[in-house]
Amino acid sequence: MAPAADAAKCAAALGVETLKLTFMGTAGARFMVAKQVAASGGLFLEDGNVKLALDPGPGAIVQYAQRKVDLTTLDAIVLSHRHLDHTGDVNVMLEAMTDGGFQHRGQLFCPSDALDDDPVVLEYVRRFPREIVRLAPETTYSVDGLSFTTSGRHVHQSETYGFRFGEKLGWVTDSGYYDGIAEQHRAGVMIIHTVLRDCIPHLPHLCIADAERIVREAKPRIAFLTHYGMTVWRANPADVAAGMSQRTGIDVRAAADGLSIEL
Ligand SMILES: [Zn+2]
Structure with a gap:
């Protein structure tokens, strides 16, 4: 048996579930998504039976x-914000989670503006899940024992939150850089949405220098860059991550479509 599988089995026997994360896509922003240069399926998180x-x-x-994931066993869908590259498939995913709407189960967590004016969650799909929760800043939620905490509201065009899953995982979603962003997402493993190669004032997205600043301040064990915009893609994410590792002394890696990690 491979050491990783051995460790997972051992952890399960001790009742300590390992958190598993799979990148269902690494594309960020309009052009990468429109051309499907990389996939744009978001992240899949598994904590034992909680998905x-x-x-x-x-x-x-x-x-x-x-990847043959049985979506009728999904427990919740979480939206960081309403932009299309984050929510394009939310309706079909809600339908899949509820077995076509026939099983009243699962939860949807999303900012209010995903539901109100010009909603991205269709009205007729809203009766399918067991509950729809409107996210608030700096609040902790739990899905069958897997808890996560929202950051403060991000600097972005719509209501946006980042997330921390205990000490294990910090997910820095779309945002311009702000004081406190590193602290609010600090965790052993951090995922950082790095859309821009060069910083563009007034464009509320993280550039490579912003991501590096977050890595320096939060000092995670490992950081993964993802949600690449076209300029980052052209700069080669693996090279960008390697440069950042060299400059910071922290293990920074480039996420790839389908990559699975155990935390
Ligand atoms: Zn966005």
Whole structure:
């Protein structure tokens, strides 16, 4: 048996579940998503039997199907914000989670503006899940024992939150850099949405220098860059991550479509 499988089995025997994260896509922003240069299915988080789909963007349903994930066992869908690259497949995912709407189960967590004016969650789909929770800043939620905490409201065009899953995982979603962003997402493993190669004032997205600043301040054990915009993609994410590792002395890696990690 491989050492990793051995460790997971051992942890399960001790009642300590390992958190498993799979990148169902690494594309960020319009052009990468429109051309499907990389997939845009968001993140899949598994904690024992508890399963969460995070930011199911366009094509998420295809990514889950290709990896033979039974979506009727999904416990919740979490949206960081309403932009299309994060929510494109939320309706079909809600339908899949509830077995076509026939099983009243699962939860949806999302900012209020995903539900109100010009909603991204269709009205007729809203009666399918057991509960729809409107996210608030700096609040802790629990899905069958898997708890997560929202950050303060991000600097972004719509209501946006980042997340921390205990000490294990910090997920820095779309945002411009702000004081406290590193602290609010500090965890052993951090995922950082790095959309821009060069910082562009007034464009509320993290650039490579911003991501590096977050890594320096939060000092995670490992940081993964993902949600690449076209300029980061062209700069080669693996090279960008390697440069950041060299400069910071912290293990920074480039996420890839389908990559699975155990935390
Ligand atoms: Zn966005």
